Amino acid sequence: MPRLVAVCAVHQLRPDAGSLGVTAIDKRALEGSVRIGPYGVRSDVQASRKHHGGLDKAVYAYSAADAEYWESELGRDLYPGWFGENLRIEGLDVNAARIGEVWRIGDTVELEVTMPRTPCATFARWVGGRDARGWVKRFSDAGRLGAYLRVRRSGDVSAGDAVEVVRSPEGAPTVLEVYRG
Template structure:
């Protein structure tokens, strides 16, 4: 059964050498009920609205299977939020999603797959150490990007909620169809 493992929001803004000067990639799991609205998780922040946030990028989802792959590759634990994701999920191949798939989460919330994440230099700096060198290309090449989501119906979610996937209409492009990489 597909389910929500964690809902994550910014833990703290961190200084970053990028053009904005700070990053909100440091996301951590939130306990209990969490409100999802048109701009994503209540209390979350996107330091660069040019590249993150807004209605079509209100939420970012990442799968536990993909996180486990990277844990093995990097040799360290990567808890929910580490990828900058708002939703850590299991039981869904998020990269096989189709643009327009709708996820019903819990009793009320509906979100829609809009586009894949494009990894960036901020993400590479977050990874740190020797893994940061070539990280954007490496992450991109594995095609374990995860989707951005638009909120279709706001409401409350919590870790453990079931996710029901309502497929996009026939002919909808796959999340990674036509993706040219970072």
């Protein structure tokens, strides 16, 4: 059964060379029960609301298996939240999720898959060092993007909660298919 490994929110805003001068990509796991509402995880923020957040990008989910892949590739530990994700999920191929698919986490929260993450220059700068060069293309080519979700039902979740796919629209494109066009 798929499960929630961690719920993450911004740890601190970081200076960034991009046009805003700051990024909220530095997310970390929260302890205990965490509220998820229409605009995402309570206490989380997005520095660029033009490209992140809002109702259709309220929550960003990333797979534990994909994080392990990148740990091997980059030769370093990539803690929950490192990808800027709000939810680290184990046992579910997030990139194979269908657009419109509905997930239940814990007893009450329902999320709907809306779109893939599009990697950007801010993410490349976050990766840093020798790995930053060509990062956007490398991340894209690997097809380990993660998914944005809309909140259909608010509630509280905790690490360890079950993640259940309650509806998957037959014939709808997957997250990866939408990204690759």
